[in-house]
Amino acid sequence: MADYKYINSTGVIMPDTADVREEVCDEYRGVFGDDVITDDWTPQGVLINAETKARTTVIENNAGLANQINPNIATGTFLDAIWALTGGQRRGATYSQVVGKCSGVAGAPIPAGSRARTKNGDEFATLENATIGDLGYVYVIFQATETGPVPAPVGSLTQITDAVLGWETVTNEAVGTLGQDVQSDVSARSMRRKTLALQGVSTTEAITSALYDVPGVRSLSFRENVDDTEKVVDGVTLKPHSIYVCVDGGTDEAIGEALRVSKSAGCGFNGSTTVNVTDPVSGQVYAIQFDRPEEITILMRVYVSSRAMSTVQVQNAVRLAIVDYTRGEQDGEDGFTVGTDASPFELASGVNRTYPDIFIKKLEIANSADQVFSTNTIPVGIWQKAGTAESAITVTIE
Incomplete structure (x- = not known):
């Protein structure tokens, strides 16, 4: 290709394949004459189609690469790099866990890594060494051997995989905790937009960004009262100069810490859930309030x-x-x-x-x-x- 002309001051150009083929045909005519036949069934037509395919592949590759600088389109490591500029990162894969009741001979040891399967064939392994107690059983945490949401319904962990002397049966009396897959590009782009102000403080965007960055937080609502008097905002009574957040997911302690570091100095809180958070600089204990939905x-x-x-x-x-x-x-x-x-x-x-x-x-x-x-x-x-x-x-x- 003598001249690559599909990038200009307005951005990347994606031409129609028919236009690219016509350009190749013009090049053939310039070499072999205007009367050369360029139909698909001719030998030169086959060569023209092959050259057209090669050029469109390069054009598509260049366009795809150029789009990786756009955070709303970027994928994979390109998206991770862009997200890192604002302090965020993709959430990695985690393992499902379930508490298993291991029964057998009292005093029998169960080494860490001992495996059992669910009725669906999903494999779990013990996380630590355990010993069957005097009552003939011991509760052990099992973790899936593969990442992602591996289900373990009540009573499903029943098949012992590794033969351990003295370990006779296993079951789970409660449903397991699901793991998660690596955060997808679609989800990562959405989370990035929600945490753009992660490096800021005081503003609405900074506070909500800090909260969304808390592991396990799925959604939230935010309101504030900037007046000197008590005020009802969207059905919620807010103290003077205070904020209100209702958060779904995440631990109370992590949410409290996120609010402490992101809210403005002197700003009050509202909500029925209270958690005490200590300022590491001053040592002062703050009673952080928020709501659960x-x-x-x-x-x-x-x-x-x-x-x-x-x-x-x-x-x-x-x-x-x-x-x-x-x-x-x-x-x-x-x-x-x-x-x-x-x-x-x-x-x-x-x-x-x-x-x-x-x-x-x-x-x-x-x-x-x-x-x-x-x-x-x-x-x-x-x-x-x-x-x-x-x-x-x-x-x-x-």
Whole structure:
């Protein structure tokens, strides 16, 4: 290619493949004459198509590389580098864990790394050495051998993989804690936008950025009162010169520390949850206040039609897709968040995104407090969060 002309002062140009081919054809005509045949079936046509493919590949590669400097499009290590400029980083993969009850001969040792499997074949290993007690059992923390959300429902960890003398049975009396996969590019870009002011203090953006950076925080609401008198803001009474945050997820201690380091000096707090945080410089103890969201249970009636699956499959698929959407487990979707109204339209779109073959005829929702079903949006206060469960969803196939 004699002259690469697809980058100019306005940015990167992505030409049509037909235009690139015509340029190659013009080059052939310039060498072999205007009467050269460039149809696909000719030998020269095959060569022209090959050259066109090579050039478009280079153009697409250059455009893709140039887009890596755009944080809204960047991927992989390019996105990680851009995010690091504002102090953020992608959340890595974690392991699922479950507490197993190991039974057998009293005094029998169970070495760290001893493995057991769930009924689905997922493998877990003990994290530390343990010894079966005088009562014939011991509780041990098992960790999945692979990262990501490996489920361990109650009673599912039952198969001993490694033969350990004296260890006879294993089970789990409580559901395991799910791990997570490496944060996806879509999720990372969303989190970056929420934490752009991570290196700042005092402003709304800085405070919310610090809170979103707390591990486990899924959503939050923020309000402030800048007046000298008590004030009601969106249904919440705020003290003079104070802030209000309602946070879903994260530990109380981590949230308290994030508020301490990010809020402005002299600013007060509001909320029903209080945690004492010590300033490492002065040694002063601050009583940090914030709220945890009050959950509103949403009931649903979904009317669908589908020929792609059986009745039971459709019902289970719809319920699972809705629950995944509300929990924010669909990539790029936040789902039900603090202070966000519950919308039947958004719920239906969550189903269609996962199962496009399922046609949603109507989706009605109701607050469990009054159980009045309609297709209207249910308002949610800034101190509340909508939620649902598979048992709260009725699916009717028409």
